[in-house]
Amino acid sequence: MTVSSTKNSLLETVKKQYMFKLRLYINLFISLIVVQVIAILFSSGGVGSHGTSTGNINFFEKTFSSDIIIVFSLMWAFFAAVLLTTRDYRDMDFVFIGNRVSSNISNMVFLATASLVAGFTAVLGGVLPRVILYYSLGPHHILSDNYFLSLGDLSLAVLATFLYLILICALGYFCGMLVQLSKAFVVIIPALFFGTLITASAREEAHLVDYVFNFFVEESSLSLFLVKVIFTAAVLFGSSLLMSNRLEVRK
Amino acid sequence: MIGFQIVNILIILIFIGLFILFIKHAGQYIQTRVRLSWLLGAYLAVLIISFLLLNIIPQEEILARDRVGEEELEIAARAERDFYSALEEGWLDQLEGVYKLGSWDFELEEEEEWLLIRNGDETHLPFTVIIDREGDPGRIQAHYYVTRTIFRQVDVTPELEPPHVSFEGNRLIVEESEWQEFEVASFQREFVVRQFSPGKPGVQEQVQPGERVTSVEGARIHSTTGDVSVFGEQALYLKVPEDIQVGHSGFPGQVRFMEDLPR
Numbered sequence: 001m002t003v004s005s006t007k008n009s010l011l012e013t014v015k016k017q018y019m020f021k022l023r024l025y026i027n028l029f030i031s032l033i034v035v036q037v038i039a040i041l042f043s044s045g046g047v048g049s050h051g052t053s054t055g056n057i058n059f060f061e062k063t064f065s066s067d068i069i070i071v072f073s074l075m076w077a078f079f080a081a082v083l084l085t086t087r088d089y090r091d092m093d094f095v096f097i098g099n100r101v102s103s104n105i106s107n108m109v110f111l112a113t114a115s116l117v118a119g120f121t122a123v124l125g126g127v128l129p130r131v132i133l134y135y136s137l138g139p140h141h142i143l144s145d146n147y148f149l150s151l152g153d154l155s156l157a158v159l160a161t162f163l164y165l166i167l168i169c170a171l172g173y174f175c176g177m178l179v180q181l182s183k184a185f186v187v188i189i190p191a192l193f194f195g196t197l198i199t200a201s202a203r204e205e206a207h208l209v210d211y212v213f214n215f216f217v218e219e220s221s222l223s224l225f226l227v228k229v230i231f232t233a234a235v236l237f238g239s240s241l242l243m244s245n246r247l248e249v250r251k
Numbered sequence: 252m253i254g255f256q257i258v259n260i261l262i263i264l265i266f267i268g269l270f271i272l273f274i275k276h277a278g279q280y281i282q283t284r285v286r287l288s289w290l291l292g293a294y295l296a297v298l299i300i301s302f303l304l305l306n307i308i309p310q311e312e313i314l315a316r317d318r319v320g321e322e323e324l325e326i327a328a329r330a331e332r333d334f335y336s337a338l339e340e341g342w343l344d345q346l347e348g349v350y351k352l353g354s355w356d357f358e359l360e361e362e363e364e365w366l367l368i369r370n371g372d373e374t375h376l377p378f379t380v381i382i383d384r385e386g387d388p389g390r391i392q393a394h395y396y397v398t399r400t401i402f403r404q405v406d407v408t409p410e411l412e413p414p415h416v417s418f419e420g421n422r423l424i425v426e427e428s429e430w431q432e433f434e435v436a437s438f439q440r441e442f443v444v445r446q447f448s449p450g451k452p453g454v455q456e457q458v459q460p461g462e463r464v465t466s467v468e469g470a471r472i473h474s475t476t477g478d479v480s481v482f483g484e485q486a487l488y489l490k491v492p493e494d495i496q497v498g499h500s501g502f503p504g505q506v507r508f509m510e511d512l513p514r
Contacts, residue, residue, distance in 0.1 A: 006361060026287045026288065026291070027287065028304070029291050030287055030289075030290060030291070031273060033290065033291065033294045034273070035273075037294075047482045052480075053485075054377070054400060054403075054428050054482035054483070055378070055400070055411065055431055055482075056377055056412075056427050056431065056432070057376040057400070057407065057410065057411065057431045057432075057486055058431065058432050058433065059402045059403075059407075059432045059433050059435075059480075060321060060428065060433065061403060061434070061435050061436075061438055062434070062435075062437070063434050063436075063437050063438070064436055064437070064438050064439070065438065065440070065441060065442075066437035066441045067439070067442050070441055070442070070443060070469065074271075075270060077370075079267075079270055079271050082271075083271075103346070121294070121295065123310070123441065124298035124299065124301065124302055126441065127298065127302050127305050128297070128298065128301040130305055131299075131301045131304045131305050131308075132438050134305075134308055134313075135369055137434065137436055139309075139312040139313045140312075141310075141433075141434055141435050141436060142313050142435070142436050143403060143405065143435055143436065143437040143438070144310075144313045144438050145437065146437075146438040146439060147313060147436065148308075148310060149302070149440050150304065150308070153440075153444075154302070155441065156444055156447070157441050157444050160441070160443040160444050161382055161441065161443050161445065162441075164443050176341070189266060204415070215447060218446065218447075218509060219446060220446055221368075221449060222447050225446075225447070234412065
């Protein structure tokens with residue numbers, strides 16, 4: 001009975017904190033919009049092109065995709081997650097009666113919601129240039145492959161983007177928590193990341209970042225990818241939660 | 252090399268710093284939460300409307316145009332391969348996939364004994380001139396033939412234009428038509444989805460119809476990203492009277508006389 005009421009109380013607190021954060025952190029969504037609009041503008045010129053000519057005709061092909069919008073959204077997700085671990089944002093939690101656990105869980109649920117919104121808008125952001133091109137370039141100059149996006153295609157793209165965003169959010173939250181634990185990580189994390197890249201590229205061999213990257217990017221089964229992401233995100237969020245408790249003990 | 256990487260990393264770090272500052276402070280200049288919600292709502296509305304608009308675009312307008320089928324690609328490739336032999340051996344009318352884009356008929360003065368075919372441009376003309384001396388007396392007939400040009404499996408032959416051909420005195424002046432630009436937009440699935448497509452990432456766009464079409468031996472088929480391009484041949488075919496002297500200027504190596512060709 002006591003355990004159940006504690007669980008209920010935790011759920012209630014998380015729910016309240018989550019609702020509160022949705023309203024309070026709306027500025028993060030505004031930054032998402034600006035980031036995505038910038039990415040849409042970058043994408044509108046095409047992400048690749050090639051040309052050739054024969055006779056007196058020049059052929060020019062421009063390739064369009066939502067990749068830049070998704071990459072920008074992933075960067076946004078990472079830094080938004082890091083921001084949630086900073087003191088300014090953590091202090092906002094004191095408005096509510098709760099503890100570190102409820103605060104962290106509500107942050108994670110908020111990040112999941114933000115990832116869903118970002119995934120949805122990032123994929124739809126790629127649709128806007130398609131429509132503009134139809135009217136500006138004309139239908140006769142559009143190759144139909146991948147031009148149309150059915151509801152099924154849209155759902156798959158949103159789901160995949162959402163999973164990547166969750167993963168990046170978990171990584172950002174984890175890195176943010178490390179930095180809160182010790183400011184030395186502000187230097188250590190980028191140094192480790194870029195150091196690995198530099199040394200590996202100097203030796204021209206695969207490196208740790210490659211292996212981690214390929215672990216997710218080369219997964220061709222959606223269900224396996226889902227499991228990988230959920231497991232990794234759970235480990236990263238769980239570790240962040242433990243670090244957060246340690247942070248509380250230290251203070 | 253390392254120095255270059257360090258500069259790159261510094262640029263990335265500056266970019267990241269600006270990015271963080273931006274995310275942290277974005278929205279603070281918009282005073283009320285209601286305005287923020289409106290902005291968010293408007294953005295979502297624009298995106299959703301664009302998705303709806305995409306789905307009401309008539310698909311046949313786009314689909315009807317592109318993707319020349321494998322059979323047609325084979326015909327185009329065969330026509331491109333056999334074009335000159337058909338033209339020079341006189342069986343062009345039996346070759347499928349050849350189009351006549353322009354025809355001209357000029358009357359010669361009775362006393363004319365010579366004809367000069369002149370390139371009216373200073374540039375190299377992108378076609379060969381074939382001269383057949385079995386033409387009607389007192390007449391010069393010119394025909395401009397092409398085989399189909401298919402770019403990324405889009406038939407662009409209707410976009411091709413014949414050269415300008417005019418006759419002044421005893422000079423047949425050939426000028427290139429205006430350069431044309433043909434721009435196409437192609438689309439890639441999001442990289443987050445490509446990995447779930449059958450085969451390796453990105454292979455979705457690398458279906459190889461070109462490999463099957465290369466059964467047309469000797470044909471020049473260009474396949475870069477999997478989509479096939481066949482760049483057609485062009486020739487200006489001239490029929491001139493037997494008894495006239497023909498000279499040419501501005502066509503280095505591009506003029507062939509039928510009687511000189513091996514039969």
